Amino acid sequence: MISLSLSDIFEARRNIAGTAGDTPLVPSPHLGALAGGEFLLKLETTQPVGAFKLRGAVNAVFKLEDATRGVTCCSTGNHGRGVAFAARARGIRAVICMSSLVPQTKIDGIKALGAEVRIVGRSQDEALAESLRLCADEGLTEISPFDDPHVIAGQGTIGLEILERRPDIATLLVPLSGGGLAGGVALAAKTIKPSVRVVGISMDRGAAMHASLAAGRPVEVEEVASLADSLGGGIGLDNKLSFRLCRDHLDDVILVTEEEIYRALQTHYFEDRLVCEGASAVGAAALIAGRLGDLAGPVATIITGRNVDMAVFSAIIGGADVTLGDYRITGAPYAA
Numbered sequence: 001m002i003s004l005s006l007s008d009i010f011e012a013r014r015n016i017a018g019t020a021g022d023t024p025l026v027p028s029p030h031l032g033a034l035a036g037g038e039f040l041l042k043l044e045t046t047q048p049v050g051a052f053k054l055r056g057a058v059n060a061v062f063k064l065e066d067a068t069r070g071v072t073c074c075s076t077g078n079h080g081r082g083v084a085f086a087a088r089a090r091g092i093r094a095v096i097c098m099s100s101l102v103p104q105t106k107i108d109g110i111k112a113l114g115a116e117v118r119i120v121g122r123s124q125d126e127a128l129a130e131s132l133r134l135c136a137d138e139g140l141t142e143i144s145p146f147d148d149p150h151v152i153a154g155q156g157t158i159g160l161e162i163l164e165r166r167p168d169i170a171t172l173l174v175p176l177s178g179g180g181l182a183g184g185v186a187l188a189a190k191t192i193k194p195s196v197r198v199v200g201i202s203m204d205r206g207a208a209m210h211a212s213l214a215a216g217r218p219v220e221v222e223e224v225a226s227l228a229d230s231l232g233g234g235i236g237l238d239n240k241l242s243f244r245l246c247r248d249h250l251d252d253v254i255l256v257t258e259e260e261i262y263r264a265l266q267t268h269y270f271e272d273r274l275v276c277e278g279a280s281a282v283g284a285a286a287l288i289a290g291r292l293g294d295l296a297g298p299v300a301t302i303i304t305g306r307n308v309d310m311a312v313f314s315a316i317i318g319g320a321d322v323t324l325g326d327y328r329i330t331g332a333p334y335a336a
């Protein structure tokens with residue numbers, strides 16, 4: 001059984017230092033007023049690839065034993081960008097496999113880093129199958145977006161940074177998909193401060209980790225288009241580590257609707273002057289929707305990325321309706 005501990009997360013921090021990490025933690029006065037205390041934003045939007053996934057990708061590429069044939073991964077966009085960045089820095093080949101649900105802006109960002117891109121099928125599972133085929137046929141090494149100990153240790157460095165800067169944090173709100181981020185952050189945070197409450201937050205349509213935790217084992221869910229596109233995809237039926245970490249360390253998993261994410265994106269933009277992805281706004285969405293219950297002290301959430309489709313983002317800022325597959329979000333202009 002693979003295990004991971006706080007010392008792996010400290011080691012990851014040394015491995016990624018200078019390339020990824022040390023992002024700002026800033027207060028949101030507006031959300032703080034709603035929370036009845038401080039509400040802090042960990043700005044992973046300031047990473048060189050615009051998302052926290054760089055941490056895990058850089059650590060995993062650093063830890064490769066044999067890097068000569070190159071690396072491959074499946075991705076909803078940001079992991080691919082992180083792997084492409086890390087591979088370029090180490091001078092090795094990277095092939096990123098993605099489904100057709102991935103926004104064009106993310107595909108362009110990966111190509112600009114010099115990686116090869118394969119668009120296959122309509123789900124993360126199909127993209128993963130292509131990535132595994134490349135490992136078998138061409139000898140590439142797969143780097144899982146969330147179920148790899150080095151990736152999880154890299155993401156966990158966010159938990160270290162938050163609690164070192166602010167040991168008084170009482171609640172951590174973590175966007176949740178495959179659980180590499182939440183698993184790593186919760187492991188770090190709870191080891192340093194067992195009393196901290198760590199809450200995973202996903203969209204209510206297609207939340208694979210939530211369904212899996214409820215079932216007590218990894219289960220499949222149907223993948224649908226969401227404003228939180230970075231939170232789509234399954235957790236893998238043969239999940240080795242991230243499911244266990246989330247099961248053992250998360251206090252709660254909360255789901256938010258597309259309408260709540262829409263509203264939270266407007267709030268971050270108009271109140272915090274922040275451009276971020278739907279996946280990053282789920283913490284604010286849960287707060288605004290009143291889903292968090294009593295908050296016993298300062299709250300921090302992770303603004304995980306800024307690689308949003310600007311056409312969709314502009315529509316939301318303008319209060320227009322947004323269509324996602326066969327689902328329509330009725331828009332409204334922002335009013336505080």
Ligand SMILES: *Cc1c(COP(=O)(O)O)cnc(C)c1O
Nearest residue numbers: 078177178179180181230304305
């Ligand atoms: C990947 C990602 C997440 C979720 O991370 P997991 O480790 O898959 O749970 C959240 N936000 C953004 C922007 C991401 O790219």
